[in-house]
Ligand code: MCN
């Protein structure tokens with residue numbers, strides 16, 4: 001909220017304006033768009049994880065009813081420029097994105113042949129008739145094997161399977177360990193996940209041969225990024241390529257990358273001079289959308305007698321799958337694990353190393369939290385294990401190590417700058433809200449009765465709203481540092497605000513309307529928000545990395561303030577008074593010197609249509625009643641939070657029941673507290689999934705054993721507890737409006753809090769959770785080990 005504007009909406013629990021539309025089936029998703037003469041794609045995908053393609057026979061498919069074309073890599077090879085995610089990371093080895101597999105397949109589910117037909121049914125029937133012969137190659141499915149020098153290579157042109165490497169070094173970790181009173185060393189594993197948006201990926205491209213315009217409708221979180229790369233890939237000017245993300249049914253990171261199918265619909269629409277669509281079915285989605293996490297972490301912590309953390313070491317192997325995703329690269333997930341490993345704590349000595357290794361699985365990419373759910377899991381487990389050895393309460397060891405008030409800005413061992421945020425207040429706030437001491441007494445009593453009750457704390461910090469001084473991945477091919485907002489008053493008095501940041505469930509359509517309405521002092525119903533259309537803004541990227549609120553609100557404030565200045569100039573002419581003699585309230589200008597009034601509608605009419613009223617030179621000077629502004633928060637800002645969970649493990653079923661859950665968080669100025677609550681609830685729900693249920697399982701052949709929602713288990717409402725969310729009202733950051741991002745935080749804290757709670761419940765048995773998800777089977781094994789050991 002800029003100082004000039006009154007905050008009528010910002011900070012209020014405004015109901016989401018998109019919900020009536022989305023909840024009553026009136027949303028318009030890509031798959032809902034009706035186009036005459038639309039062609040449909042069905043894919044033949046690879047059944048093998050690593051194989052040469054020795055022959056493809058498409059004759060029978062071509063002859064099948066309704067088929068308009070059957071395409072292999074060779075058929076489209078000349079239609080696009082190679083797509084390569086670049087990075088400045090040392091030792092990074094780029095891999096070219098295959099649109100259709102050429103000569104070789106590298107994971108089960110990789111698209112090999114595209115069949116285009118008059119209906120999806122006919123396309124599927126024909127795709128079944130395609131004959132592909134493969135020559136199987138050595139397996140590259142185990143990351144620990146794949147990392148070895150003598151392992152078979154997935155990409156023959158590369159030096160090794162290690163396609164990403166990075167290291168951070170501060171101080172002397174060996175010395176810190178040597179000097180420590182307590183040293184904990186453990187191997188952790190966080191298994192692979194999928195983003196699992198409700199709406200599967202879906203793309204529809206239309207080519208108009210007359211105007212040479214290409215329009216892509218895509219279920220993307222980042223239509224601006226998609227537009228920019230397609231311009232390069234297809235050699236088509238941006239003016240002739242429109243990329244639209246209409247309603248999008250969730251993304252959670254899985255829709256932040258460019259996908260082969262997205263490029264392919266464009267190539268085929270051009271080739272066939274028509275409209276071509278592909279909508280993923282659930283199986284395709286589970287085997288081909290970028291997946292999350294999947295790291296193996298050897299980690300150590302060195303702690304002094306008084307609980308001070310002396311040093312941390314982490315050696316990470318990330319199983320990044322077969323290719324680098326565009327534009328983030330395969331570094332996006334595993335590199336963040338070591339970048340954020342030391343969390344919100346003061347750690348003087350740190351050594352972090354990561355190797356992202358290629359395996360025959362779908363690429364990993366951003367998934368809500370990106371790296372930080374994993375780093376937080378590891379760090380928070382280490383802290384708890386050290387506390388246990390010291391006989392110190394988990395809350396106390398955190399209290400002693402969190403960056404304190406007067407220590408901000410604090411530079412972490414990996415070079416991240418934490419600006420002032422409520423690290424301590426989060427811990428204290430969560431402890432207070434859950435009545436921590438009472439909970440510990442309750443636990444002690446329950447333990448006496450032989451019940452497995454555990455309490456887990458997780459504190460973390462994240463960087464949100466990052467601007468031009470930081471990129472999600474160093475040296476990425478696409479600039480993702482700024483965002484644009486255009487606000488205009490049209491000749492009927494209509495107010496339209498256009499944004500590059502996109503909405504796909506997280507509520508920006510409402511929260512940005514709140515900001516615009518406040519800046520222009522108008523009723524929120526009067527503000528129309530347009531997002532997700534590359535033709536509406538010159539540059540956009542989209543919403544990811546919890547930046548939508550910071551970027552969008554910042555750009556809206558700048559544009560809104562400037563537009564108001566323009567409107568004041570017009571009003572002062574219309575009301576024949578000086579600007580400082582104007583009063584402006586609820587969309588109506590009045591002169592302090594007379595009874596005259598001008599509503600925005602009358603003002604717009606007068607300005608645009610009643611030519612005699614405004615002198616021409618002034619009109620030429622003021623121009624359109626429209627302002628476009630770009631916001632760049634440069635380094636972004638820190639958000640922080642503490643989660644506390646209490647769980648009880650059922651001794652019969654081994655179900656982990658979450659009895660209590662509290663989140664205390666600092667996201668600066670909330671645009672909409674109801675949306676923030678919802679984001680925390682949803683984020684924690686996904687974190688609970690990651691902690692207890694969700695795992696993408698591949699066998700050693702690289703076959704996905706969880707390619708349906710029967711096998712890939714997500715939590716339902718009955719597994720998600722009631723939660724208390726405490727919003728800390730503290731000093732605001734320097735971002736415009738004092739906003740910090742928060743859309744991912746729930747997912748960052750929950751796996752760690754639950755892993756700590758389950759470990760605490762099992763501590764009488766001397767067991768620690770080191771693998772997530774800690775499914776009932778893993779709980780069983782831990783209990784068995786405890787009973788035997
Ligand atoms: N918000 C607010 N006040 C703040 C911060 C945020 O009111 N101080 C509101 C925002 O206005 C927005 C929401 O909370 O409506 C999230 O804002 P922000 O943290 O800026 O995150 P983004 O808008 O960039 O959204 C992306 C983020 C990410 S990275 C993932 S992944 C994710 C998430 O949000 N995917 C989601 N939340 C999701 N929620 C839904 N329903 N669906 C997804 O796919």
Ligand code: SMO
Pocket residue numbers: 221251252253254256366367368369370543544545546744
């Ligand atoms: S994983 Mo979120 O889209 O940055």
